[in-house]
Amino acid sequence: MLLIRSAARALIVRDGRVLLTRCVYEGSEFYLLPGGGQNPGESLRQTVARECREEIDTEVEVGALRFVRDYIPSEAGFSYLSEAPHQVEHIFECQVPEGYRPGGGVEPDSTQVGVEWVEIDRVPGIRVYPGWLMTALQAEDPDSLPVYQGDAE
Numbered sequence: 001m002l003l004i005r006s007a008a009r010a011l012i013v014r015d016g017r018v019l020l021t022r023c024v025y026e027g028s029e030f031y032l033l034p035g036g037g038q039n040p041g042e043s044l045r046q047t048v049a050r051e052c053r054e055e056i057d058t059e060v061e062v063g064a065l066r067f068v069r070d071y072i073p074s075e076a077g078f079s080y081l082s083e084a085p086h087q088v089e090h091i092f093e094c095q096v097p098e099g100y101r102p103g104g105g106v107e108p109d110s111t112q113v114g115v116e117w118v119e120i121d122r123v124p125g126i127r128v129y130p131g132w133l134m135t136a137l138q139a140e141d142p143d144s145l146p147v148y149q150g151d152a153e
Helices: 044-056 120-125 133-138
Strands: 005-011 017-025 028-032 035-037 061-071 087-095 112-119 148-151
Touching (some): 017 044, 017 120, 044 061
Parallel strands (some): 061 148
Antiparallel strands (some): 005 035
16 A cells, blocks of 8 residues: 655744755765644644754744655655654755754754754755755746746655
8 A cells, every 4th residue: 555644844044054954874864944744633734843852942933835745755765763764754845943943843853963053055065865955946936937836756
């Protein structure tokens, strides 16, 4: 039976930096937007707020839904999914409290080894999922970007 997992992620940008979780799996390092799987009976906004409390150890102000990502990794490629072979991710603009400093999460994912503010200019040189994130972050008019982004990265 094919499982499709629903998830919510936080796009947190401040002062030319994006907040990412740093992960290591089978010796490979990669970065993700904070977030994760939706629980039964939980709204997507509740999901992203809970996941941020768990992974980046802070409350967030959940804003607008910016992107929907259809994550279907190729069988031959790398995947950070452990619970389902297909995930639909809802990416919300979020804000952390002023003065927030990244630390460890109180309930991080098994692959998570840290939380970092990453300079947007540095993102192309590191492995970040989703891969099209840089385009979204560097757009002159972010409102001109499509709401739906479907890709296999």
